[in-house]
Amino acid sequence: MRKAIFICIALFTFCSINLLAQQWTDAQKEVWATVKDYNDISAKGDAQGFLSYFDDSYCGWSYVLDAPSVKDEATTAINYWIANSKTLYYTITPAKIWVNGDFAFVHYYYTQYTEDNEGKKEWEKGRWTDILLKKDGKWLMVGDHGGRTSK
Numbered sequence: 123m124r125k126a127i128f129i130c131i132a133l134f135t136f137c138s139i140n141l142l143a144q145q146w147t148d149a150q151k152e153v154w155a156t157v158k159d160y161n162d163i164s165a166k167g168d169a170q171g172f173l174s175y176f177d178d179s180y181c182g183w184s185y186v187l188d189a190p191s192v193k194d195e196a197t198t199a200i201n202y203w204i205a206n207s208k209t210l211y212y213t214i215t216p217a218k219i220w221v222n223g224d225f226a227f228v229h230y231y232y233t234q235y236t237e238d239n240e241g242k243k244e245w246e247k248g249r250w251t252d253i254l255l256k257k258d259g260k261w262l263m264v265g266d267h268g269g270r271t272s273k
Contacts (some may be wrong), residue, residue: 149221156261157228157252160213165209169201177255177262185269186249210243211235217249224256228268246270 148153156175163171176193183190184199191199212234220227233247250268254261 124133128189146216146219147221149226150219151256153221153226153228153261154216156254157216157230160263161214161232164200164204165212167208169194169203169204172204173197173200175261176262177257177264179264181264182266184267207236209234209236209240226256226261227253228252243266 154224160172160175160249163175173193173196176196178193180193181190182196190219214232217229217231218227219229229249229251231247231249235243235245237243248268248270250266252263253265255264256262
């Protein structure tokens with residue numbers, strides 16, 4: 123009986139935390155919609171569409187790089203990655219979204235299943251932080267940080 127009560131309390135707590143995490147403000151929902159949009163575009167293999175969400179001032183830092191990269195370097199890497207692999211499946215899950223006027227931070231988890239040009243398929247999971255600035259009514263990425271966390 124105690125075990126059943128413990129399980130009920132644990133499930134209630136888990137569900138309550140999950141429900142609270144999903145109660146976003148309109149601004150947070152708008153930012154998250156943008157993050158979902160450019161991740162969808164990237165997953166479909168549209169490098170130029172994805173890069174249209176990068177501001178010219180962009181400076182990001184992937185876990186696989188030794189130093190941050192600017193937009194030109196990110197453009198080269200994204201064009202290479204999209205030309206040499208295909209996303210078969212992916213999902214993103216928000217962890218925290220912070221918005222202050224025209225500035226936002228989005229922390230999220232991802233899982234993806236990709237196939238390279240030689241047919242090798244691979245699962246990957248990790249986390250990203252995207253830093254966004256709203257310009258002329260559109261949220262643009264000015265920075266990011268993240269990548270694979272484990273195999």
